[in-house]
Amino acid sequence: MITESLVNVSRLQFAVTALFHFLFIPLTLGMTWLLVIMESVYVITGKEIWKDMTRFWGKLFGINFALGVTTGITMEFQFGTNWAYYSHYVGDVFGAPLAIEGLMAFFLESTMVGLFFFGWERMSRVQHLITTILMALGTNLSALWILIANGWMQNPVGAEFNYQTMRMEMTSFTEILLNPDAQNKFVHTVSAGYTVGAMFVLSVSAWYLLKGRDVAFAKRSFHVAAAFGFASICSTIVLGDESGYSIGLAQQTKLATMEAMWETEPAPASFNLVALINEKEEKNDWAIHIPYAMGIIGTRSLDKEILGIHDIKEINEERIVSGIFAVSALDEMRASMADGKAVNPETLAQFEHHKNDLGFGLLLKKYTHDVIQATPDMVKSATNDTIPRVTPMFWTFRIMVGLGFLMLVLFSLSLFFTIKGNFMDKKWLLKFAVIMLPAPWIAAEAGWFVAEYGRQPWTVYGVLPTHLSVSNIAISNMIWSLIGFVVFYTILFIIEIYLMQKYVRLGPASLGTGRYFGEKSDKNIINPNEFKGV
Template identity: 60%
Template sequence: MGELDVVILSRLQFALTAMYHFIFVPLTLGLSFLLAIMESVYVMTGREIWRRMTMFWGVLFGINFALGVGTGIVMEFQFGMNWSYYSHYVGDIFGAPLAIEGLMAFFLEATFIGLFFFGWNRMSKVKHLMVTWLVALGTNLSAVWILVANGWMQNPVGAVFNPDTMRMEMTDFVAVVLNPVAQAKFVHTVAAGYVSAAMFVAAISAWYLLRGRHLDIAKRSMAVAASFGLAASLSVVVLGDESGYLSTEHQKMKLAAMESMWETEPAPASFNIVAWPNQSERRNEFAVHVPWAMGLIGTRSISKEMPGINALVDSAERRIANGMRAYAALERVRADAGDREARELFAQAWPDLGYGLLLKRYRDDVQNATQAEIEAAAFDTVPQVMPLFWTFRAMVALGFYFIGFFAFAFWLVSTGRLEHSRRFLKVALWSAALPWVAIQCGWFVAEFGRQPWVIEGVLPTFYAVSGLSVLDLVISLLVFFVLYTALAIVGFRLLLKAIRKGPEEPDASGVQVAPDAPEAHAGHAALAAH
């Protein structure tokens, strides 16, 4: 039980820091492109109001970016602190994209952000616009490499286990980078970030319109947010469908749990709109089906069946049995490195070694596991169905809400009715946090649905933690909670102060100077410290 407490606390700490960090990341991804769009209009038209818009939203971007940096740096150190065996086991593969992200994308982003803030009166319009687009490019390149690393955890390709070093080693870097799961996660994640930024701009613009302040900037910002948000929200749904289809190929158990599909569905599989899963009895108390829908989403056909949880548990039993053979062969190789027969046996069975390691939760001598222990380990491959099922549906419902919201906003802007629709403006204001709710739901589904694996099919989560005590983890968890909460409060106060102040108004000559507010310097100080 003590070991499981260490695992739970380690997972909780990483989840806490990751979810705090991802409050700021989506807004950074989306606002960077919105700034580039606004400044492009300024350069093309020469209208000063678009420069003012870019500078105002740029201040909010800078505050958010600084908070993202502060909350994100610690996460990479946690791999060594709380997940040291994970770092040893897959460091050759996982470390490569993280290093590229830090050396190339992040420094590109941070360098050009400095030029963005301090270069307004020192560079030509075109050069500054190039800087702004490079900020957007660097921001999204950061996301590429992080999601390549995360995608490999979901679908470990381009790597093999080396019995001599006792770790996974990369064999094909291109396969890791072009991993279809990673690519689908990237486009889906950044599109969700674009939705969050569009809603952020729309909500603040709605607040200004309701109060009758900065109307010229608010109306234009709402127009940009409505157009950008509509395209992004449509993309999220389409790209989310692609992620679901890839789960059918690479993460069948996650998909079955998300749909509370206990029994194999004959083609074409139906979709459970509502269900009440009973994990202990491996069935649903009740369910409302839509015929054919899951087959079309999950297999893009009407002729392929979809395996249910119970069938996948049976498959896991077979893989565990093969993993036991791999483990036994590995023990022989470690005892005698020249045992060719053992090496051949291991080469055939090693892809299921991770399934054999699931038995480590029940006994150390894996090769002597009983049938009851094999069955228990096989059922461990089933994540908790109830939270996955409902969290996924909350995310999907919000995705369709965003499409309707931005479509209606686009119509109001196009017909000149925006200022007169106070009810919609209030809805926009109160919808500000909803993209973050959807994004956190999405990450919960992605990461919680992968359990019990820290690397799908390769390394069980409980096997990857560091040898820390419960007290160590409780203390560090409390420290991180207090620190991250304080950062979030400070960040939100800075954002609210900048929003209440609003855009800088031009002086009598119509000249707008670069902002010199304390909020902007908060972002600059964090960048300089980094």
């Protein structure tokens, strides 16, 4: 029997595995293009230091990539084991981009990763550079198809419910591919990944410079990271704003909860910078507003309203009532088909009239098996379910945005002083870079939480409620598997931190060239003044 506890544990398990997995993915996305930049300079100039930079940062990329793949494999299996009805209901749509990701992107990515590491002495410079470019392309294509699948869950276009098969079926692959939510999510997510990669290289390079070791190597790495990071964080912020606009069009509930907007304000709405949220009374006890800001972000206009939570709940309640007729008609049609009888045309007409609200009617299945018998209290409870908790959405979003602007300050200053040529004299800047190392990961995890928690109570927004998506399995099995995942993934995370720290401390000396700090052949250590310009 599917209980609320089973649903919550199933959600928790997927959240844990997804958040663990997403610790590794952004760095993988960001590091690939940094490697392309470094190796391109090597191919153009022939300077060995750029080859060493590519190989060293590539070594750290490889450690992260291996653990990212390990943590990602289990997630796809969960769709079949823990979310069986979800897989049945939307597999015709959701499965297509995931299959393409495996065939087109992951095989390309994994093949090129192998050639990247083992092809240095077997290929020419240009051939190896092409391999690195294809590796980066495969990594980004993998993110594209996964985020197309996820974007469809946020905004289910290009598909329609078939009452004969009881499934969502694809009607337009083009619409799914060009889904605005998917495209905005992709460019925003990969830009965030580029920021993570840039911050990692910037912070580690700053640490080397503070220690006064491998200066020529760290100086060039800092140069690349500062420029790439500035472009990446600007892109992340701009595209995040575009994502906010698309959310306002497709998921007004998410936008209202992110802003703790209980009442519909006259256009253009203000932005709640901070607020003391009172969820029990559904209001903010106090807030600091930025006039007009939310209206411009959410509607790109000065005259369009953004609905508040109270008005959204009224609309959702109407849709739940309409959905009762859709579910009732669907049950009657299924009974007729099971008995080998023709579907009553009047019943079919009723279903067609209300089918856009079918998902809202299914929300009542949490409270009663026969939704036609739903009481006003059940309807009210289902209506309340359509609004995720406001407090975690509000503050998690602000953590993400606050860290984003703090990173913009860091990368702007780093690029400015790099252009001036005196960044090595700014010890405070280097220390700032080291301290900021965890910031992009925290921001990325916060952004993922906002995107996924803000979709609740749906697995597919407005179509399939989460409580109907889970597999009917023993909750004890879920608890033990959750414990197993937490233990196993924690071990993997410790291994990642140990290996990354080990090779960061070794630095480019881990390449064994005899040219870097800490190696036996100290006479070959690179002189910081040896390389001028590039």
